[in-house]
Amino acid sequence: MPLSPSSRPQRQLALLLIAGPLLILVAVFLGDGWREPWRLWQADHAGILEMRLWRVGLGALVGASLALAGSTLQTVLRNPLAEPYVLGLSSGAGLGTAAGIVLGVLALHPVLLPFAGFVGAMCSLVIVYHLARTARGTTPHTLILAGVVWGSITHSVLMFLVTQSSAEGLQAILWWMLGDLQVYETRMVITVCWLNGIAAIALYTRSRALNALLLGDEGAGHVGLHTERVKAVVLVLATLLAAAAVSVSGIIAFVGLIAPHMARAMVGADHRRLLPAAAVIGATFLVWADGIGRTLLFPVEIPVGVLTALVGGPFFLVLLRRKQREIWS
Amino acid sequence: MTASPTPPDTDTVFRATDLALGYGATPVIHGLSAQIQHAEIVALIGPNGAGKTTLLRALAGDLAPHSGGLTFRGQAITTMNRRLRAQAIAYVPPTLDLLSAMAVTEFVGLGRTPYLLGGRRWQATDQSAVAYGLRVMDLEAFADRNIHELSEGEKHRAMIALALAQEPDVLLLDEPTAHLDIKHAWQTMELVSELHRTRGMTIVLTTHDLNLAAEFADRLFLLADNRLHAAGPASEVLVARTLSAVYGYPIQVWTDPDQKVRRVFPLRR
Numbered sequence: 300m301p302l303s304p305s306s307r308p309q310r311q312l313a314l315l316l317i318a319g320p321l322l323i324l325v326a327v328f329l330g331d332g333w334r335e336p337w338r339l340w341q342a343d344h345a346g347i348l349e350m351r352l353w354r355v356g357l358g359a360l361v362g363a364s365l366a367l368a369g370s371t372l373q374t375v376l377r378n379p380l381a382e383p384y385v386l387g388l389s390s391g392a393g394l395g396t397a398a399g400i401v402l403g404v405l406a407l408h409p410v411l412l413p414f415a416g417f418v419g420a421m422c423s424l425v426i427v428y429h430l431a432r433t434a435r436g437t438t439p440h441t442l443i444l445a446g447v448v449w450g451s452i453t454h455s456v457l458m459f460l461v462t463q464s465s466a467e468g469l470q471a472i473l474w475w476m477l478g479d480l481q482v483y484e485t486r487m488v489i490t491v492c493w494l495n496g497i498a499a500i501a502l503y504t505r506s507r508a509l510n511a512l513l514l515g516d517e518g519a520g521h522v523g524l525h526t527e528r529v530k531a532v533v534l535v536l537a538t539l540l541a542a543a544a545v546s547v548s549g550i551i552a553f554v555g556l557i558a559p560h561m562a563r564a565m566v567g568a569d570h571r572r573l574l575p576a577a578a579v580i581g582a583t584f585l586v587w588a589d590g591i592g593r594t595l596l597f598p599v600e601i602p603v604g605v606l607t608a609l610v611g612g613p614f615f616l617v618l619l620r621r622k623q624r625e626i627w628s
Numbered sequence: 629m630t631a632s633p634t635p636p637d638t639d640t641v642f643r644a645t646d647l648a649l650g651y652g653a654t655p656v657i658h659g660l661s662a663q664i665q666h667a668e669i670v671a672l673i674g675p676n677g678a679g680k681t682t683l684l685r686a687l688a689g690d691l692a693p694h695s696g697g698l699t700f701r702g703q704a705i706t707t708m709n710r711r712l713r714a715q716a717i718a719y720v721p722p723t724l725d726l727l728s729a730m731a732v733t734e735f736v737g738l739g740r741t742p743y744l745l746g747g748r749r750w751q752a753t754d755q756s757a758v759a760y761g762l763r764v765m766d767l768e769a770f771a772d773r774n775i776h777e778l779s780e781g782e783k784h785r786a787m788i789a790l791a792l793a794q795e796p797d798v799l800l801l802d803e804p805t806a807h808l809d810i811k812h813a814w815q816t817m818e819l820v821s822e823l824h825r826t827r828g829m830t831i832v833l834t835t836h837d838l839n840l841a842a843e844f845a846d847r848l849f850l851l852a853d854n855r856l857h858a859a860g861p862a863s864e865v866l867v868a869r870t871l872s873a874v875y876g877y878p879i880q881v882w883t884d885p886d887q888k889v890r891r892v893f894p895l896r897r
Contacts, residue, residue: 518721521719523715
C-alpha cells in the first residue's frame, strides 16, 4: 500500500483517468455542426472529422505536456506560481522555434523545429533562474518578475522576426503567437508526441525523487537524493515538454498553472498521483477551451490562447494574493 | 540518568581528525579531533556561533571538510553513496520546511525514500517502518491529519518519526527541543534515550539547554572559539569555571551528593 492509507486520492485519480479521456472524446463534436454530431460520420464530412481528431489529439498532447511541466517547475523551484508561460520559457521556446524557421531549420526538416524550441526554452530557464536568484534561493515574486521581464524581451525579438516575414505568413504566425491547435504538419505532431511521451515517462519514474524534493534541497539530500543532479534532470525534462508543446501549438498561457493546482487539490501532493492527474486535467482543459473557442462565436473562432488567458489570468491573480502556505495546503 | 554502556574502542562510528569546517572561505571550526562511539548519546553544546550546527551538518554530509578527515565507520562521509548514507544516518532539522500539505503517514513515508529510489516497489517492510516511526513517536492518532495542522511539538515528533522510518544507525538532531516547552522537550529526550536503550542507536544532538544535555547525554562536546574546548561526561565538562569562561557570564553548577544529577544556572552579575 503506497504512502497514504486513505483511498480517497486513489479514487479521485481513477475518476480523472476515466472521465478525462471521455470528455476529450466528446470535445471532437464541438465546433461547426455541434448540433448535429452524427453528420461528422457522413462521407462528405470525412475531412472535417480527420481534422478534428488531429486537433483534439494535439490539444490533449499540448495540455498534458504543459501541465506536467508546470507541476515539475512548481515543485523544483518551490514556487506555486511557476509555469512555462509565466517563467518566460514559452516565449523562449517560441523565439527558438521562430529563429529555427528563419534560419532554415524548417526547410531542412520540420521535425527539427521542436529542438530549436527546446534550445530557446532552456536558455530562458537558465537566464531567468539566475536573474531571480537571491542569497536564499528564488522567492516567488523575484522569479515571476524575472520571468515577465525576460518574456517581454524575447517577445519583442519574436515580434521583430514576425515583421520581417512575408505578408501571407503573417496571419499564421499571429495565430501561432496566440496559441493555435490546428495541425499543419502531422510529422511534427508525431515527433512531439514521441518526444514528450518519453519525457513524461522519464519524469514519472522520478516521482519519488520529486516527492523527496518537497522536504527542501537539504531535506531531500538527507533521505538519499543527489539533489542537484535530480533537479537538473527534471528541469530539463520539464523544459523539453514545454518547448516541444510550444513548437507545435504556439504560446498558450496558464494551462501549466491551473492544472497542477487542481490536481493537487484532488489527489494530493504525491507525484505518483499528481503527475498523471495534472496531465489529464491539462489535456481536458485545453481541448475544451479550444472546443469552446470553435463554438462560442461561430463562425468567428476564438484563439485557444485567448480563452486560457481569460480563465488563467484571474486564477493567477488569486494565487498571487494568497499566502504561500495557503496555496500549497 | 541513563546507564551509559561503555562501548568497545573498535566500535567508532564517527572519527574526526584535525577537522576544519566552514562556509565558503569563512572558517567555523578548526583542529577538531574526536570520536563518537556506537550507542553513545553525544550533545554538542557551546555559545552561539561556536559551530554546533556546522559540526552536526558535517556529520550529515551536508558540508565537505575544509581540511582534515571526517569518517563514518571508516569511510569519508562526503564520498559515501547517498542512498546508503541515508539508510545509516538520519538528520532531523530544527523546523519543518515542507512545501505541500500532506497526511502525517505520507510525510513519515518519505523516510523510506533511500530504500525506494532504486525503483523498488513499496512493500510490507516499508509499511512496518512507517508504522514503527508513528508508534514510537506516539503519532498513530494523527496518521491521517494534515501535518501543517499539527502543533509544534507534534510536528517535531513527525520529523523524528520520518528519520526513524529511515531505520538509521545514527540519529542527528539539530536543536530538537528549541521550540518545545519543558514537558515536550523532556518527553522528546526521554523518547530519544529510549531509542538509544532499546535499539542501540547512536545519537548526536545540538542544544542550548545544558541541563537537558547533562541529564540525557553520555558525553558532551563543548565547542567554543572555533574549536572543541572540552569533551567528556557532564561531570567533567559542566564545570562552573569552564562554563563561565566559555560563555563569558557567571555560571554556577549544582550537583547532588551522589553526583547523579547536575544542574547549571546562570547568576546575575
